[in-house]
Amino acid sequence: MDKTTTAAPSAAALAAGRRAGWLRELRETFTLAWPLVIAQVAQNALITTDVIMMGWLGPKQLAAGTLASTFIMPFLVGAVGLISAIAPLVAQARGARNIRAVRRIVRQGFWATIILSALLIPLILQVKPIFLFLGQNPETTMLAEQYIQIGVAMFIPGLAVVVLRSMLSAFNTTRIILVLTLAAVVVNAIGDYLLMFGVFGLPRLELRGAAIATVVTNLFMFVVFLAYVLNHKRFRRFHILWNFWKPDWHHLAQIFRIGTPIGMTVLAEVGLFTAAALLMGLIGTNEIAAHAIAMQSASMAFMVPLGLGVACTVRVGYAYGRGDDEGVRKAGWTALGLSTAFMTVSCITFILGAPLIVTIFLDPDRAANTDALRLGASYLVVAGLFQLVDGAQVVAAHALRGLSDTKVPMLVAIVSYWFIGLPIAYVMGFTFNLQGVGIWLGLAAGLAFAAIVLVIRFAMRERLGLLRRTL
Incomplete structure (x- = not known):
């Protein structure tokens, strides 16, 4: 009886300790994440502002701007994905108290930025022959090329911003990211309005004006981020620009080794x-405009x-670097839980509010917009259906990145999107004649497969040997 009496408080204490551990992780994750979440929303608002103002120019300009942004985006986000390897590498170095590695990783991140920009910019400038080869409308192609010829200049400052943002995130310094990104939204919106529509005596540059505003905004962010890191007492001790031209092949190779699969x-x-x-472009201009609305x-x-x-x-990454396997578990599942809760809300919002949401992008009183609005609302309902799996796949992939596990998730993504999602999109859209809705159903199928496999992989991380340390 004494044993039972003694054991009960111990079990209760263990349960209370476990609850406290989860609550502590929830608090730590939320404190770190909320400025990043708002900053990501603000970052996306930069593009949303462009899309909205392109829509004010008209469906033709919106379609051209969408195709231009869609063409640039794979190059840009692939490069951003590669550069984002800096965040887990710096977090692991911080967890292992390997402070000297932080400077070297960040410095080589700038090197990677220069290398990637030199490789990608010449390819992006070939947009016109590529679009014409793919059967896109010649007038739309010409307008898209006007945007890209200027907008491509944002690559170097844009990627350099990712380097600095990754470093700050790894040190839990996220509020400056939030504040500066919100400021950038304002800078971009003012630039768009002034240059696209030619107010206050400025020339009306339309899509060229949007591209100039994008370049200026990225330069603004880079200069302010760099000044902050070089002057803040917590970060200036790293001297990230010291011996800038001195190569560190080990860390440069590490960035490309970890980052290339992420990209x-x-x-x-x-x-x-x-x-x-x-594929939408093969159907019609209204379908492209509607796709842009639902996508944004x-x-x-x-x-x-x-x-x-x-x-x-x-x-x-921080828990992994300090050898805390339980911390890895709590960090991963806490983020997945928070993501699922939010995406449930967005799912309901998209399904119920689709007809209202699309009117933000196109004037419902213009007869020319009727078809695009109707199509956009139908695509947005499908987008609502895949919100849960979309959130799960991205958080699971990021959890695995914290363990430097990037190669298998890359293969999962390729199979999910290109061997499952795209074929289903084509068959549903053209063989079954569901057109745009069928294409969006294919997108949903690819995301669902990726989510299932990546979440299972994180759940089996110990059995798969993902917790072995390399630092």
Whole structure:
């Protein structure tokens, strides 16, 4: 009887300790994630602002701007994915108290930015022959080329921003990311309005004006982030620009080794949506405009699990670096739980509010917009259906990145999106003649398969040997 009396408080104490551990992780994840979430939403608002103002120019300009952005996006997000390897690498170095490695990783991140920009910019400038080869409308192609010829200049400052943002995130310094990204939204919106529509005596540059505003906004963010890191007392001790031209082949190779599969993973997903936009282009201009509306709405909701994913990478990477397997478990599942809760809300919102949401992008009083609005609402309902799996796949992938597990998730993404999602999109859209709705159903199928496999892989991380340390 004494044993029973003694054992009961011990069991209760253990249960209370476990609850406290989960609550502590929830608090830590939320504190780290909420500025990143809002910053991701604000980052997406930069693109949303462009899309909305392109819609004010008209469906033709919206279609051209969408095709231009869709063409740039795989190159950009692939490069951003590669550069984002800096976040888990710095977090792991911080967890292992390997402070000297932080400077070297960040410095080589800038090197990677220069290398990637030099490789990708010449390819992006070949947009016109590529679009014409793919059967896109010549007038739409010409307008898209006007945007890309200027907008491609944002690559170097844009990727350099990712380097600095990754470093700050790894040190839980996220509020400056939030504040500066919100400021960038304002800078971009003002630039768009002034240059696209030619107010206050400025020339009306339309899509060229949107591209100039994008470049200026990225330069603004880079300069302010760099000044912050070089002058803040917590970060200036790293001297990230010291011996800038001195190579550190080990860390540069590490960034490419860990980051290339991340970039390919992101590229596989974004490439699927790019292919979907091109398929929409084969149907008609209204379908492209409607696709842009649904995509931008879904992308805005996606920024929340993406911000949670970045926080998850840092939390998992930090726990992994300090050898805390239980911390890895709590960090991963906490982020997945938070993502699922939010995406449930966005799912309901999209399904019930689709007809209202699409009117944000196109004037419902203009007869020319009727078909695009109707199609956009139908696509948005399908987007609502895949919200849960979209959130789960991105957070699970980020949790695995915190363990430097990137190669298998890359293969999962390629199979999910290109061997499952895209074929289903084509068959449903053209063979079964569901057109745009069928294409969106294919997107949903690819995301669902990826989510299932990646969540299972994180759940089996110990059995698969993913917790073995390499630092």
